[in-house]
Amino acid sequence: MPTRKKKKPKLAVFKFASCDGCQLSLLDCEDELLLLADAVRIASFAEASSGVLRGPYDISLVEGSITTLHDVERIREVRAQSRVLVTIGACATAGGVQALRNFRDVKEFARIVYARPEYIDTLATSTPIADHVKVDYELRGCPIDKRQLLAVLSALLSDRKPSIASHSVCVQCKLRGNVCVMVAHGTPCLGPVTHAGCGALCPTYHRGCYGCFGPAETTHTGGLEWALVAAGASHEDIARTYATFNAAAPPFRRAQEEQLVQIRPKEGGRG
Amino acid sequence: MPVVLAAADLDALVQALAGRGYRVLGPVARDGAIVIDDVRRAADLPIGLEDVQGPGRYRLERREHDAFFAFTVGPHSWKQTFHVPVERLFQIRRQQDGFSVIPDAAPRQRVALLGARACEIHAIAIQDRILIHGEHPDPRYAARRSDVFVVAVNCRRAGNTCFCASMGTGPRAERGFDLALTELIEPGEHRFLVEIGSDDGAAVAAELPVRPANPEEIGAAASVSERTAAAMGRRLDTSGLKERLQKNLEHPRWDDVATRCLACGNCTMVCPTCFCTEFEDTTDLAGETAERTKRWESCFTLGFSHVHGGSVRSSIKARYRQWLTHKLAGWHDQFGTSGCVGCGRCITWCPVGIDITEEAAAVGLPKKDG
Numbered sequence: 001m002p003t004r005k006k007k008k009p010k011l012a013v014f015k016f017a018s019c020d021g022c023q024l025s026l027l028d029c030e031d032e033l034l035l036l037a038d039a040v041r042i043a044s045f046a047e048a049s050s051g052v053l054r055g056p057y058d059i060s061l062v063e064g065s066i067t068t069l070h071d072v073e074r075i076r077e078v079r080a081q082s083r084v085l086v087t088i089g090a091c092a093t094a095g096g097v098q099a100l101r102n103f104r105d106v107k108e109f110a111r112i113v114y115a116r117p118e119y120i121d122t123l124a125t126s127t128p129i130a131d132h133v134k135v136d137y138e139l140r141g142c143p144i145d146k147r148q149l150l151a152v153l154s155a156l157l158s159d160r161k162p163s164i165a166s167h168s169v170c171v172q173c174k175l176r177g178n179v180c181v182m183v184a185h186g187t188p189c190l191g192p193v194t195h196a197g198c199g200a201l202c203p204t205y206h207r208g209c210y211g212c213f214g215p216a217e218t219t220h221t222g223g224l225e226w227a228l229v230a231a232g233a234s235h236e237d238i239a240r241t242y243a244t245f246n247a248a249a250p251p252f253r254r255a256q257e258e259q260l261v262q263i264r265p266k267e268g269g270r271g
Numbered sequence: 272m273p274v275v276l277a278a279a280d281l282d283a284l285v286q287a288l289a290g291r292g293y294r295v296l297g298p299v300a301r302d303g304a305i306v307i308d309d310v311r312r313a314a315d316l317p318i319g320l321e322d323v324q325g326p327g328r329y330r331l332e333r334r335e336h337d338a339f340f341a342f343t344v345g346p347h348s349w350k351q352t353f354h355v356p357v358e359r360l361f362q363i364r365r366q367q368d369g370f371s372v373i374p375d376a377a378p379r380q381r382v383a384l385l386g387a388r389a390c391e392i393h394a395i396a397i398q399d400r401i402l403i404h405g406e407h408p409d410p411r412y413a414a415r416r417s418d419v420f421v422v423a424v425n426c427r428r429a430g431n432t433c434f435c436a437s438m439g440t441g442p443r444a445e446r447g448f449d450l451a452l453t454e455l456i457e458p459g460e461h462r463f464l465v466e467i468g469s470d471d472g473a474a475v476a477a478e479l480p481v482r483p484a485n486p487e488e489i490g491a492a493a494s495v496s497e498r499t500a501a502a503m504g505r506r507l508d509t510s511g512l513k514e515r516l517q518k519n520l521e522h523p524r525w526d527d528v529a530t531r532c533l534a535c536g537n538c539t540m541v542c543p544t545c546f547c548t549e550f551e552d553t554t555d556l557a558g559e560t561a562e563r564t565k566r567w568e569s570c571f572t573l574g575f576s577h578v579h580g581g582s583v584r585s586s587i588k589a590r591y592r593q594w595l596t597h598k599l600a601g602w603h604d605q606f607g608t609s610g611c612v613g614c615g616r617c618i619t620w621c622p623v624g625i626d627i628t629e630e631a632a633a634v635g636l637p638k639k640d641g
């Protein structure tokens with residue numbers, strides 16, 4: 001059997017609006033980092049080195065969301081230079097927590113926060129990469145799961161289609177033999193509507209899932225409301241739970257709206 | 272002839288099994304539920320605990336008794352012992368002039384199941400039928416099943432989601448055990464009636480401080496099972512059920528359940544008879560080693576029915592219908608039994624409390640007009 005092709009593929013990591021946490025997951029792959037450095041040429045990776053190799057790139061990992069006109073230009077260039085483009089993390093795949101601005105007046109925020117708001121050059125929205133260019137594979141999570149990242153890179157290096165399960169967190173939770181925190185403890189959990197990938201991290205430590213991997217393949221948030229309310233969550237709580245890292249992912253956005261319309265104006269309050 | 276073991280001597284049974292080289296697995300309280308884990312001594316059992324179950328709800332409560340087996344079945348089942356959730360099947364290593372396949376060694380285990388309920392013994396028999404005697408036997412499953420000692424426990428109470436009496440699978444274990452215990456608790460006297468179901472069972476019983484049972488004790492054990500059978504939390508009318516379900520594949524109830532079901536897959540994962548699996552291939556970064564892993568899969572995922580061009584069952588309605596009709600109807604055509612033993616796990620551990628007995632009854636009813 002021939003050994004793998006001699007020429008090492010070029011890997012690039014690009015950052016848009018994000019916290020760098022997902023890129024750091026790559027550096028966190030301590031044991032595998034040397035193997036990875038052996039398997040690829042790292043063409044551009046601001047978190048790890050300052051050297052930049054020019055494109056085209058075989059694999060581009062893209063972190064962060066699109067929040068400025070400059071981002072819009074840059075992501076098109078990245079796409080044009082990349083054979084396979086993989087978005088990593090909730091910012092790149094759903095707009096991130098900064099997408100909360102999509103539902104508010106950004107100019108108003110700028111006025112409150114900055115002394116000279118006229119220097120702030122930003123779009124009114126934070127949008128996922130896939131809204132702007134074609135994305136080949138998505139890795140969810142805030143931050144991503146490093147084992148999943150390694151699995152995808154290993155697959156791409158072997159010219160294999162990565163397998164990224166898109167079912168619920170519950171499946172992984174049950175594979176681990178966990179006791180369900182929602183059924184047995186009455187702890188609200190978004191696992192049934194959340195995309196797998198973390199290995200059911202939070203339920204394994206007796207906490208409800210926060211939905212950081214975003215909506216699962218056929219998310220049915222309307223159905224989950226029954227269980228969340230039975231576990232003692234108010235409509236406000238539920239709305240807030242959906243309004244985090246994946247707030248702008250359409251199923252979570254809809255779920256948030258479904259809850260907000262059920263919150264009656266408080267007696268004696270305004271309006 | 273049944274014998275009697277004092278409750279204070281239950282540990283002698285655990286030690287006799289351990290002494291014969293069995294890994295003793297049984298009920299243990301952990302994380303607010305009764306799960307299956309190693310039992311090293313009788314004191315590890317969930318003494319005095321009862322489970323309160325309902326659709327989408329499970330709570331453990333302490334009672335004013337010191338019963339060893341006053342609860343029913345929990346989130347785990349023996350499925351995880353024999354049809355394990357995740358296992359590697361083989362590795363492939365690249366070599367100078369080709370590659371070599373290294374299969375994982377056949378699993379070896381000598382396990383004693385302490386406290387298997389009647390419904391669970393039936394569930395194991397159903398999986399054996401498919402995975403050992405079926406058209407596509409699984410040698411790894413067969414290897415794990417080859418050296419097993421079963422200590423059945425006849426249920427003293429039925430859970431709120433139990434319906435074994437409807438399915439003809441309980442609450443009394445009739446066969447499929449080496450020893451079967453019925454816990455008898457009376458003021459001042461706490462003992463087990465022990466029935467012997469095999470030569471191995473007789474040999475183990477001979478090592479225990481037992482005495483022959485008297486007719487009152489045998490009668491008391493029988494009435495424990497009768498009382499439990501009369502106190503089932505649910506029931507399901509199984510007469511003509513397969514035909515009723517198969518005739519109603521377009522019943523409006525499927526649309527109704529689809530508004531509630533999350534397609535989360537919990538029901539199939541906790542079901543002691545669901546056997547579906549998925550294979551996953553991985554490679555290492557260097558491209559030197561590849562592995563194939565098998566893990567439980569659920570007909571509630573899109574991937575389950577993915578064929579060229581997409582998923583055949585893209586709607587939640589289609590997936591719920593697949594699950595229910597496979598368990599209660601298609602299973603008969605395929606394997607000659609029901610796929611449901613009435614353990615109630617899928618009802619309790621469904622996060623939104625969807626009840627298979629209610630859904631099956633509703634679908635089996637004639638369509639309403641209008």
Ligand code: SF4
Nearest residue numbers: 170173180181189191
């Ligand atoms: S704990 Fe959460 S993720 Fe786990 S099975 Fe229950 S609902 Fe699903």
Ligand code: SF4
Nearest residue numbers: 343390426433435441
């Ligand atoms: S279904 Fe029957 S045998 Fe199973 S736990 Fe309930 S009462 Fe016991």
Ligand code: SF4
Nearest residue numbers: 542611612614615617
């Ligand atoms: S279908 Fe439900 S009640 Fe029937 S055996 Fe499976 S988990 Fe138990």
Ligand code: SF4
Nearest residue numbers: 539545546547570597
């Ligand atoms: S109900 Fe679904 S998961 Fe269970 S055995 Fe049938 S097809 Fe498989």
Ligand code: SF4
Nearest residue numbers: 532533535536538621
């Ligand atoms: S029936 Fe319940 S446990 Fe099963 S997939 Fe639907 S919501 Fe999940």
